Amino acid sequence: MKRTAQHLGRVIQLCLFIGILFSFAMFQGGFLSWFLFYSITPILVYMLIIPFYPFKYWRVERDLSASYVDAGSSVELKINIKRKTHFPLFYVMVEESCPASLKYKDIGDKKYQYMADQSYYRENRTLKKILFPYFRKEFSVSFKLDHLPRGKHDFTTIKLSTGDPFGLVSSEFNLNLDSHVVVYPAIHEIKWQLRTNSLEEGSNPANMYDERLTNVVSGVREYIPGDRFSWIDWKTTARKNTVMTKEFEQEKDAHIAVLLPVNNGKQLLPMSFEAAIELCLSILSRMRSKGQHITLHVFAEQEKHFTSQQIQSQFASVQNYLATIKQGEQSNISGKLQQTVHYLPKGTLILTIVTCLDAELVNSLIAKKKLAYQLFVCYISSEKQLTLENQRMIQQLELKDIAVQTITEADLVKEKWEVSAAK
CATH class of the missing domain: 3.40.50.410 (von Willebrand factor, type A domain)
Structure with missing residues (x-):
């Protein structure tokens, strides 16, 4: 509500400024007065359009280089943007919402040398970049997420904002777009x-011992991925029409x-x-x-x-x-x-x-x-x-x-x- 009131106030100020320029040109007359009016008016009209720019018609996609990685790995997050018109934009700020689960880093086994100092692993990740698209209809931005910690990290919101070159007016839009990356624990x-x-x-x-004792067969069971080919009981497999393997004494005890x-x-x-x-x-x-x-x-x-x-x-x-x-x-x-x-x-x-x-x-x-x-x-x-x-x-x-x-x-x-x- 406060931001809407600010935008409305800026629009009223710009409209008053245009009215003042027009009045000045009408009463003063002359080449210089009308030159100032016609040269500044397009800029002011552009600034009037910015607060009402329709971001909702943009096509925004988030692309993750991988959805499942191991702890400590890196992932590239890329945001692709397409729009329908060539309306000039001086700048576009793209900000990706950073989940709370990414507020710390995983640097591998070295992280454990500071086990007592929990603050060492905290990291303030800022996923924000400024682009200058001007008249382009398609553009993209990439972020590299490194030292990913274990967990499921959900990305939910992309914030887009733009404004005029002088910083007087601005417009922003929050796009809800769900994606996630699952980081598995490291295996040592x-x-x-x-x-x-x-x-x-x-x-x-x-x-x-690491290897099974395969000299005492106690029964048969259904095949489990990883069983050796030599363990298959062919007679039982043919009778039950299901791949069966021998069960050894070590498996039971x-x-x-x-x-x-x-x-x-x-x-x-x-x-x-x-x-x-x-x-x-x-x-x-x-x-x-x-x-x-x-x-x-x-x-x-x-x-x-x-x-x-x-x-x-x-x-x-x-x-x-x-x-x-x-x-x-x-x-x-x-x-x-x-x-x-x-x-x-x-x-x-x-x-x-x-x-x-x-x-x-x-x-x-x-x-x-x-x-x-x-x-x-x-x-x-x-x-x-x-x-x-x-x-x-x-x-x-x-x-x-x-x-x-x-x-x-x-x-x-x-x-x-x-x-x-x-x-």
Whole structure:
């Protein structure tokens, strides 16, 4: 309303100025008076048209070089503009609405060396450029978005504005145009050193190897993308008219469940949470490439489960979910752990990735240890945030035979991340 009143005031002023010039030429007469009137009047008429210029008839398109990228990558955003007339425009300012999710940057593994300084990652992105189209009907502007952070970034509004060369009048128009880019968490190379139960019940734990044990066939199951050609059971495939593969003993016994509590802390630690997401996805990617039976359980405001078959055949959906998940308020992690554990077979290795340790979580993990599960905790924290209370809770878990690995910025800046629960 205020802007409309300003435009109306400028229009009235210009009209009065034209009237004054005309009156001056009429009463003064002479070549000079009429020359001033006819030379200035076109400029004033042009300035009168500017506030009413019809931007809504422009054809504006937003083009993203990619819709799905990895964290830290770059995307080029291009805005193409077409108009129907050659009406002269001295300048056009094109401003792209920058979502709040792009207010910080991802510079790769180097970002973790400043884990304690959360302000280091903030970046004020300004997507605004001035063009000088003059009589052109088609023109475009490009923006480069680099160091993209994880998440789904929605672009909703393009602001167009123009004015006269003297800055006396202006006009602007907001165009609603929805586009988005999804940035997946980075996948790191993992050095895997975990221990799990041996194949024989009651024996001591044995190291988990990267390759499957393919000498003990326990049954058949439907084919999953990534299975070897030699595992196909041709007789069962011909009988059921569906591709079936052999199921080996390791698939049934070596079960890994990754638990990711999202809201297990009152303090939101963005970089620790980003490390937890990237570690979780890296573990899933490595186990998937080895054909390991692994499930994912995310405890957020809405609990989410991914089965082993979903991780094998629908890995893109897992990436998309981990890309868009956000931290929220604290929730009842203990109750959700209690519900999830009933679905896991005995002897399952439960790998819990946390960014905050509290008494409720520690007591829940100790209770699960009594149910014949193997527990391993990856605790991600900055060295400056490792308090005596946290160290006391880590010792409490280790006394209950729960392996705990503390991952700090010194571990996260390495090219190869190590996950080790061997004692």
